[in-house]
Amino acid sequence: MKRLITILGPTASGKTPLAASLARRVGGEILSADSRQVYRRMDIGTGKDLSDYAGVPYHLIDICEPGTKYNLFQYQQDFFDAYQQIESRGAVPILCGGTGLYIEAVLKGYKLSPVPQNQPLRDRLEGKSLAELTRMLEELKAKNGSNMHNKTDVDSCQRAIRAIEIETYNLENPMPCRELPPIDSLIIGVNIDRELRREKITHRLKARLEEGMVDEVRGLLDSGIPADDLIYYGLEYKFVTEYIVGRLSYDEMFRQLEIAIHQFAKRQMTWFRGMERRGFTINWIDATLPMEEKVEKILALLNM
Structure with missing residues (x-):
């Protein structure tokens, strides 16, 4: 078995439930690869859906305060620390998410430095x-x-x-110990038909708004986080903030946000296809298969 299993795919493809189901079968723990789920109190807008984990241990979620600017260098460090802890417990690390840059950085062992501006x-x-x-x-x-x-x-x-x-x-400032090694991983891609993906994105956006996403963003603003800091996070936080501060009507917010999420999912797929061109082997699995069948396909790949 490879040291790491990676499950990637565009937004709304069902990555997290699949990762959790697999983790329960193999004794795994999940490492999130989502650049916004690292922030506390940004739950509905980032789609944390923590109930999907159903008792499966997870890492790299809720690790910093909203308003701060988490970056790739920090993620790489945090990932490697959590990854080593999971391995030390004899559990199976499962990397799951849609932020392609984060995934590629840890798999390739990008050599990054926290270099301040000079x-x-x-x-x-x-x-x-x-x-x-x-x-x-x-x-x-x-x-x-x-x-x-x-x-x-x-x-x-x-x-x-x-x-x-x-x-x-x-x-x-030489840092001889800064280099992190590349990690060999079985990579699973959750492949979802474009029209089905669009349908799920729209349905999920409506559901999140009904669940209180506007109130979540308003609460962050009321806690003292500047509007521009929330807009920086993009997508839900950008458009909902612009609605709250009066720059957009509700209908404009919904329409522009829906378009932006569709465009984001398209960019995610472009990144994953680029990973394949850069030498990664991604084993694509149909998102519409029953969960048990998807898990069995991954187990078969692990045992090849």
């Missing part, structure tokens, strides 16, 4: 050409022995300056 350095680099910045970056990478960056770092001056900033920081 304004004096940026001021010195301002006005330099892309060719000049590229040469500086290459020299820094040679000094660091770095393979962290690729050609996309230097497709603009802004990206090149950020890459130089990172390499300069790493040169001055």
Whole structure:
């Protein structure tokens, strides 16, 4: 059996119930790969649906306060800590979610650094050409022995300056133990027909609004979180906040949010197809199959 099972798919495809059902069969614990479910008190809008876990241990949900800006570097660290704890207990780690960047980062072992902005350095680099910045970056990478960056770092001056900033920081603050290893995983994709996905997204949006999503967002605003901080989180929190503060009518909010979620699901699938082009093998399973049949298919793949 591989060390990790990953279940991914677009929003409304039924990933979490499948992960929970599988976890009950194999003695698993679930690691969430959702960039917004990390926030406490953001429950309905992020679709935590904690009842789906039904006693299965889960991790990386409700780990930071709303209003803060959680990032990929923090997720990678938090994931690896939780992953090691699960393994130490002899349980099966199951990564489940729809944030493709988070999933790919932990599977590939992205080499990231919590590099702060260096304004004096940026001021010195301002006005330099892309060719000049590229040469500086290459020299820094040679000094660091770095393979962290690729050609996309230097497709603009802004990206090149950020890459130089990172390499300069790493040169001055070496972190030999920072690298996290890639993790071998059986990857399961939940494949849902586009029209069925659209239907489920609309139905779920209506249900969440009926469950009190507007009140949830209003409560966050009333607790002192600035509207712009909630808008930053996008989707439900962006459009519902704009409705609450009077920028949108209820009907405009619903219509624009519905479109945005459909577009988000399409982007998720684009990312997952990109993962396949980048060398990941995703075993796609039909979302409409009975739960027991989906679980049996995964178990068969595990035993191959």
